[in-house]
Amino acid sequence: MATYVGSNYRRKEDYRLLTGKSEFVADMKLHGMLEVAFVRSMHAHAEIAVDGTEALKMPGVHAVLTARDLAGVVGPLNPLEEFRLPQDLIDTIHPVLLPCPEDILAVDKVVYAGQPIAMVIAENRYLAEDAAARVLVKYTPLPVLADPFRAREPGAPPIHPAMGSNVQASLHVEVGDVERGMAEADCLLKRRFVVPRVTANPLETRGVLADYDRRSDSLTVWTSTQVTFMVRSNIAKLLDIPEEKVRVVAPDVGGGFGTKGGVYPEEIAIAYAARRLGRPVKWIEDRMEHMQSCRQSRDQVHEVEVAFNRDGRILALKDEFVVDSGAYNPLLVTCPYNTVAHMRGMFKIPNFAIAGACVITNKTPSIAYRGAGRPEAVFVMDRLIQIISRELGLDPVEVMEVNLIRPEEMPYDQGMYYRDGTKLVYDSGDYPATLHHALELAEYDRYRALQRERRSEGEYIGIGISSYIEGTGIGPFEGAVIRVDATGQIVAYIGSTPHGQSHETTLSQICADEFGVSPEQVTVRAGDTSLLPYGVGTFASRGAVTAGSAVQVASQKLREKMMRIASHTLEIPVEDLEMRDGKVFARQMPGRSMSFRDIARAARPGPNPARPADLEPGVEATHYFVPPSVTYSGGVHVAVVRLDKDTGQIDIIRYVVVHDCGRVLNPMVVDGQIQGGVAQGLGEAMYEQIVHDEQGQLLTGTYMDYLQPTAMEVPDVIQGHSTFLSTRNAMGVKGVGEGGAISPPAAIANAVSDALSMIGIEVNEVPVTPVKVLQYCREADARMRLAAAEGAR
Amino acid sequence: MTQRVAIELTVNGRPVRAEVEPRLLLADFLRDHLELTGTHLGCEHGVCGACTVLLDGDPVRSCLALAVQANGTHVETVESLTQEDGSLHPIQQAFADHHALQCGFCTPGFLMTVRGIFDDLPGMTEAQIREAVSGNLCRCTGYANIVRAVQQLQRDLQLQAVRDPATRSGSRVDDRGALRDTARSEVK
Ligand code: FES
Ligand code: FES
Numbered sequence: 001m002a003t004y005v006g007s008n009y010r011r012k013e014d015y016r017l018l019t020g021k022s023e024f025v026a027d028m029k030l031h032g033m034l035e036v037a038f039v040r041s042m043h044a045h046a047e048i049a050v051d052g053t054e055a056l057k058m059p060g061v062h063a064v065l066t067a068r069d070l071a072g073v074v075g076p077l078n079p080l081e082e083f084r085l086p087q088d089l090i091d092t093i094h095p096v097l098l099p100c101p102e103d104i105l106a107v108d109k110v111v112y113a114g115q116p117i118a119m120v121i122a123e124n125r126y127l128a129e130d131a132a133a134r135v136l137v138k139y140t141p142l143p144v145l146a147d148p149f150r151a152r153e154p155g156a157p158p159i160h161p162a163m164g165s166n167v168q169a170s171l172h173v174e175v176g177d178v179e180r181g182m183a184e185a186d187c188l189l190k191r192r193f194v195v196p197r198v199t200a201n202p203l204e205t206r207g208v209l210a211d212y213d214r215r216s217d218s219l220t221v222w223t224s225t226q227v228t229f230m231v232r233s234n235i236a237k238l239l240d241i242p243e244e245k246v247r248v249v250a251p252d253v254g255g256g257f258g259t260k261g262g263v264y265p266e267e268i269a270i271a272y273a274a275r276r277l278g279r280p281v282k283w284i285e286d287r288m289e290h291m292q293s294c295r296q297s298r299d300q301v302h303e304v305e306v307a308f309n310r311d312g313r314i315l316a317l318k319d320e321f322v323v324d325s326g327a328y329n330p331l332l333v334t335c336p337y338n339t340v341a342h343m344r345g346m347f348k349i350p351n352f353a354i355a356g357a358c359v360i361t362n363k364t365p366s367i368a369y370r371g372a373g374r375p376e377a378v379f380v381m382d383r384l385i386q387i388i389s390r391e392l393g394l395d396p397v398e399v400m401e402v403n404l405i406r407p408e409e410m411p412y413d414q415g416m417y418y419r420d421g422t423k424l425v426y427d428s429g430d431y432p433a434t435l436h437h438a439l440e441l442a443e444y445d446r447y448r449a450l451q452r453e454r455r456s457e458g459e460y461i462g463i464g465i466s467s468y469i470e471g472t473g474i475g476p477f478e479g480a481v482i483r484v485d486a487t488g489q490i491v492a493y494i495g496s497t498p499h500g501q502s503h504e505t506t507l508s509q510i511c512a513d514e515f516g517v518s519p520e521q522v523t524v525r526a527g528d529t530s531l532l533p534y535g536v537g538t539f540a541s542r543g544a545v546t547a548g549s550a551v552q553v554a555s556q557k558l559r560e561k562m563m564r565i566a567s568h569t570l571e572i573p574v575e576d577l578e579m580r581d582g583k584v585f586a587r588q589m590p591g592r593s594m595s596f597r598d599i600a601r602a603a604r605p606g607p608n609p610a611r612p613a614d615l616e617p618g619v620e621a622t623h624y625f626v627p628p629s630v631t632y633s634g635g636v637h638v639a640v641v642r643l644d645k646d647t648g649q650i651d652i653i654r655y656v657v658v659h660d661c662g663r664v665l666n667p668m669v670v671d672g673q674i675q676g677g678v679a680q681g682l683g684e685a686m687y688e689q690i691v692h693d694e695q696g697q698l699l700t701g702t703y704m705d706y707l708q709p710t711a712m713e714v715p716d717v718i719q720g721h722s723t724f725l726s727t728r729n730a731m732g733v734k735g736v737g738e739g740g741a742i743s744p745p746a747a748i749a750n751a752v753s754d755a756l757s758m759i760g761i762e763v764n765e766v767p768v769t770p771v772k773v774l775q776y777c778r779e780a781d782a783r784m785r786l787a788a789a790e791g792a793r
Numbered sequence: 794m795t796q797r798v799a800i801e802l803t804v805n806g807r808p809v810r811a812e813v814e815p816r817l818l819l820a821d822f823l824r825d826h827l828e829l830t831g832t833h834l835g836c837e838h839g840v841c842g843a844c845t846v847l848l849d850g851d852p853v854r855s856c857l858a859l860a861v862q863a864n865g866t867h868v869e870t871v872e873s874l875t876q877e878d879g880s881l882h883p884i885q886q887a888f889a890d891h892h893a894l895q896c897g898f899c900t901p902g903f904l905m906t907v908r909g910i911f912d913d914l915p916g917m918t919e920a921q922i923r924e925a926v927s928g929n930l931c932r933c934t935g936y937a938n939i940v941r942a943v944q945q946l947q948r949d950l951q952l953q954a955v956r957d958p959a960t961r962s963g964s965r966v967d968d969r970g971a972l973r974d975t976a977r978s979e980v981k
Binding site for chain 1: 814830831832833835836837840841843871888889892896897901904926927928929931932933936939
């Protein structure tokens with residue numbers, strides 16, 4: 001039946017996006033709409049006194065709202081329910097989790113530069129900005145804690161006094177017996193690894209438009225989000241109105257990558273303002289605001305000890321890491337727990353102890369970004385593999401091989417829990433085969449030879465390998481309602497919120513196969529809380545697995561119902577009927593048929609219905625897919641690089657990804673996800689870093705300072721697929737959204753370290769910027785000259 | 794800031810007259826006053842290229858230009874590419890054919906940048922193409938399919954030049970006939 005699933009069906013989204021007919025929040029305009037400019041903190045830590053009276057007198061200004069206006073009316077934002085750990089997991093690992101509510105507008109003090117203090121609402125953005133400049137904020141600076149290691153010291157003053165400490169969350173997981181593993185091993189080494197703060201930077205910034213309808217006393221909020229349902233529940237809760245009176249819509253969304261996967265104070269503030277003023281209110285974030293205030297990610301420092309034998313086998317791994325969470329940490333331990341759960345990746349490491357702490361500092365708050373804690377884990381693990389191999393004089397492939405989980409060991413139990421509270425058991429995969437497939441595509445042996453040959457000529461070539469596994473398709477659920485309308489068109493309503501993932505296309509393909517129609521006969525509607533009662537969102541590589549499975553099962557349920565209606569009307573048993581090309585017909589007598597339109601008519605409510613008496617009226621079915629646990633994607637990246645001694649560029653000669661995402665719904669879309677993820681990962685590996693100075697001031701506030709790769713830096717990724725179906729959903733799908741972004745920092749750091757192995761350079765921190773590469777190359781040249789001179793003597 | 798300046802220009806072939814504040818950005822003029830919201834703002838400081846439009850045939854960043862600077866010029870936005878009957882321009886078609894967009898936010902900027910180099914495309918190397926689009930950022934696609942789309946376009950133009958030598962490179966693209974809505978059809 002899989003006619004469309006697995007094919008390169010063209011994207012149904014493209015036409016509107018190519019012709020300018022798309023609609024992003026910034027494109028929307030409502031009658032009587034006002035626009036907002038936020039006044040944001042210039043200091044990272046200070047007491048404040050705000051005076052908006054001058055601003056209010058400016059032309060076109062309708063209101064200037066501060067924390068005083070919200071007091072007692074709008075509550076603070078608390079960490080999201082959806083990202084709390086399940087109780088059984090809490091009972092097992094006993095994490096520390098201190099409440100850390102976030103003010104919608106700063107109350108009496110600010111805790112990071114860029115924090116919203118006041119909102120100016122005016123006829124248009126130009127006037128709002130004019131007036132925002134007139135809002136007087138008197139700052140009394142407080143000592144700034146920008147360094148998490150200082151902030152976590154016992155004597156450090158807590159940034160949020162109610163917490164009593166700056167360590168907002170901490171967790172500790174242990175498997176096996178690390179001390180024994182350490183004692184038994186031949187060798188031991190310690191290293192420190194740094195994965196700095198970066199920002200997702202979707203090309204569309206955040207944006208919110210809220211409209212209050214007086215007649216029904218309800219709010220509609222359009223927002224550039226990945227999680228409409230979470231935004232709705234928080235607006236309802238914080239404004240203290242029934243959820244039924246809030247509809248949240250994500251129209252076209254210009255990328256998210258995790259950073260739009262939370263609820264922001266601005267979303268609450270705009271909703272409140274629309275209700276208070278009784279007019280539509282819109283705020284479009286500008287890029288400077290985005291760089292300063294939109295939540296950022298990564299920012300982990302790991303202190304690691306690893307114990308291994310002379311053959312490369314790793315016996316024990318001990319890791320203590322610190323996450324700089326910035327001023328607020330709405331996702332709690334989501335990212336650090338991902339780091340913990342994915343640290344051992346494809347490897348069997350019997351003894352493992354890891355402790356992580358989320359520390360509050362006076363910096364921009366944190367959130368997940370594509371990979372969400374996994375790139376950090378992979379960076380640590382894969383750098384270790386390379387360091388061990390150099391220590392032992394082995395090829396990194398040899399070290400990988402002795403530690404890899406074998407296919408016959410699947411399903412493989414890692415002896416701990418996943419973040420969803422289920423056991424961390426890999427469902428399927430053949431990791432050695434995936435590795436070898438990648439090495440083959442990378443022409444590993446040829447480049448190893450070339451590397452040796454060219455080194456004597458002073459050219460530095462390096463090969464870096466990185467492997468990852470990824471728990472994808474996390475629950476708790478995702479839903480779909482499938483309906484056939486009066487004209488016979490199939491409509492799939494889903495709870496997830498796509499923003500570039502091609503759901504309109506891939507979910508149509510799934511639906512089309514179930515009904516035996518073309519995807520053109522299917523319309524997918526998403527990103528709107530009014531479509532169905534429950535939904536979760538699009539993040540954590542979960543769309544294809546959860547929404548995809550929900551669409552499939554709901555389609556099957558509806559198909560069955562339609563067959564029964566046709567059977568009833570045609571008086572032919574279901575077994576003798578077939579559904580294809582928009583109708584149901586008798587296999588033996590194709591003339592005896594009912595179109596979808598006929599079936600829709602027969603299913604209408606009314607007296608003497610033409611449907612079986614026990615069937616509810618309507619052509620509709622609902623399914624909420626609840627995954628038993630996550631399903632494990634995995635892959636291997638290989639980077640072959642040449643260091644450019646003149647420019648400090650890392651020229652990527654070959655970049656290979658072989659990955660397993662189970663059943664592929666649309667290869668073109670999957671390849672696009674991988675290529676795009678790699679580009680982001682390469683940015684992180686080579687250029688991108690959010691830098692705050694010790695006063696907590698952002699030094700990388702523009703696109704001139706925060707460099708992102710362009711078409712000149714990103715190579716075409718050579719891709720291979722190794723397909724091992726998921727055992728945790730009927731289609732066998734695994735998630736693919738993040739895989740491309742997880743490994744590049746490790747692969748590039750390994751490749752550069754490999755290129756410079758003769759001088760013992762270890763790249764244990766990214767980004768490996770051109771400046772660093774130049775320095776390394778100079779050192780290497782000097783070393784090579786010295787060696788040559790000594791040889792000549 | 795209430796003083797207004799009268800401007801007259803041509804936007805997508807239509808004459809436009811308006812009175813605008815001197816500080817009004819060209820991008821905001823197009824988006825808010827003319828409701829041509831296909832032109833997107835990604836950075837508002839001239840780096841991302843999402844706001845690219847053609848001003849007298851040359852690509853410019855409409856976030857760095859003022860509406861008054863466009864006085865007396867011909868401005869073309871992404872909306873000018875699509876034909877009256879809704880069919881796609883070959884550049885749009887090539888982007889659809891090669892999955893060169895995901896969220897699509899950057900797309901109008903890329904399309905207009907490519908429109909700006911259209912006539913030179915047949916003679917360009919891959920490195921030159923990459924350089925030509927390197928002023929446009931895309932956070933989703935990793936560029937590979939964008940470059941492929943442009944290369945496909947380049948091959949089409951080269952072929953066309955061979956078939957019809959009278960038509961100089963790329964000058965008569967609209968003759969390529971009906972491509973109506975084929976972005977929605979199926980390819981295997
Ligand atoms: S919005 Fe004009 S270059 Fe980014
Ligand atoms: S397609 Fe999303 S930024 Fe280019």
